[in-house]
Amino acid sequence: MEKVSLQEVRKISLEILIDIADFCDKHDITYFLAVGTLLGAIRHKGFIPWDDDVDIMMPRPDYKRFLNEYDGQYELLKPDAGLLYYAKVYDPHTVKYEADTDYRKNKAIGVDVDIFPLDGIVNDEKIINKLYKRSCFLETLLRLSNQPIFLRKNPIKCINRIIPRLIGSRNLVKLIERNAQTYDYDKSDYVIRMRWSPNGFTGALPKAVFAKAYGEFEGHIFCIPQGYDEFLTAFFGDYMTLPPEDKRVTHSFECYRLEE
Numbered sequence: 001m002e003k004v005s006l007q008e009v010r011k012i013s014l015e016i017l018i019d020i021a022d023f024c025d026k027h028d029i030t031y032f033l034a035v036g037t038l039l040g041a042i043r044h045k046g047f048i049p050w051d052d053d054v055d056i057m058m059p060r061p062d063y064k065r066f067l068n069e070y071d072g073q074y075e076l077l078k079p080d081a082g083l084l085y086y087a088k089v090y091d092p093h094t095v096k097y098e099a100d101t102d103y104r105k106n107k108a109i110g111v112d113v114d115i116f117p118l119d120g121i122v123n124d125e126k127i128i129n130k131l132y133k134r135s136c137f138l139e140t141l142l143r144l145s146n147q148p149i150f151l152r153k154n155p156i157k158c159i160n161r162i163i164p165r166l167i168g169s170r171n172l173v174k175l176i177e178r179n180a181q182t183y184d185y186d187k188s189d190y191v192i193r194m195r196w197s198p199n200g201f202t203g204a205l206p207k208a209v210f211a212k213a214y215g216e217f218e219g220h221i222f223c224i225p226q227g228y229d230e231f232l233t234a235f236f237g238d239y240m241t242l243p244p245e246d247k248r249v250t251h252s253f254e255c256y257r258l259e260e
Contacts, residue, residue: 001256004094004111009255010047012091012111013054014218019072020056020089020113021222027069030062032210032225033217034116034193039232039239046218050248054113057193059210060185063087063117077109082169083146085139085176086195088112092258099252101146111255116195119180120188121204128192128204134179135194142172203234 004012017037024031033041034057040048058066067087070076077088083106090096094110121128145164164172180194190204209227216222225231232239242248 001095001258004255004257006052006250009052009111012094013113014220016074016089016091016111016113017054017056017217017222018220019074020070020115021220023070023072024062024066024223027065029058029066029069030212030223031056031058031066031115032212032223033215034114035235037217038215038224038228039236041215041217041222041224042228042232043240045216050250052250055116056113057116057118059191060117060119060181063115066115075109077112079173079177080170082173085142085173085180086117087115089115094255094257096253096255106146110258116193117180118185118191118210119194120183120185121190121192121194122183122188123190123204131179131182131194132192135176138172138176138179139195141167142169142176145169145172205230205234 020031023029032038034055036048036051036053037055040046040051067076067078070089072089074089075092077083077090079085079087083101088109090112091110095108096110096112097108121131141164144161145167146169147161185191189207191207191210192204205227209225209230211226213224213226213228214221215224215228
């Protein structure tokens with residue numbers, strides 16, 4: 001297998017994003033650039049120089065439609081596969097190996113685009129914190145269920161991986177999705193991206209933040225939230241200021257092109 005460079009990973013990711021956007025536009029499915037990809041669009045008009053993946057998000061009703069209807073030129077990994085609680089669209093002609101994933105248990109997929117659901121929520125800090133902490137706990141169990149059991153010699157850490165496997169990754173995904181959908185999206189005035197974040201809890205945002213607007217990313221125009229400033233500030237803080245060099249990290253994976 002031929003190793004795929006960072007520039008090639010970006011090129012393939014962009015092609016997948018274009019395919020998803022075309023499909024969504026054709027079928028009236030709402031999507032937005034998300035997190036680092038949205039930040040890249042606003043601050044760099046493309047990829048953050050040290051970033052290596054693409055993220056988008058969809059309101060839960062559109063997300064469900066996409067999972068049921070997508071028939072583009074790439075492969076769709078649904079949450080019910082048990083690897084992740086969110087979806088991915090990936091290139092089947094490549095294969096990507098990420099750190100801390102047990103590929104004896106899970107099939108490796110290729111270069112991909114992450115698709116996260118946006119869920120409805122009430123603007124009540126106590127309720128939000130309760131649901132968020134539960135989500136973090138369940139996501140941690142899910143990650144452990146997909147890691148090698150004997151990654152380290154510490155027996156306690158091995159046990160921590162065995163217990164989530166006994167629960168089952170698919171059952172954990174169902175619990176995560178049930179928790180995230182506690183409130184109906186269409187009946188809610190606030191929206192949340194209910195997932196663990198390395199930056200900590202980012203709170204709920206008014207649904208008006210997620211009205212459609214458009215932004216440039218790598219020479220193409222994609223949907224972004226109209227309230228992108230509010231979203232990025234909640235997630236990154238002072239997002240227009242570049243982080244220190246020691247914080248400019250990429251994801252840990254190796255990618256290869258499969259032989260035809």
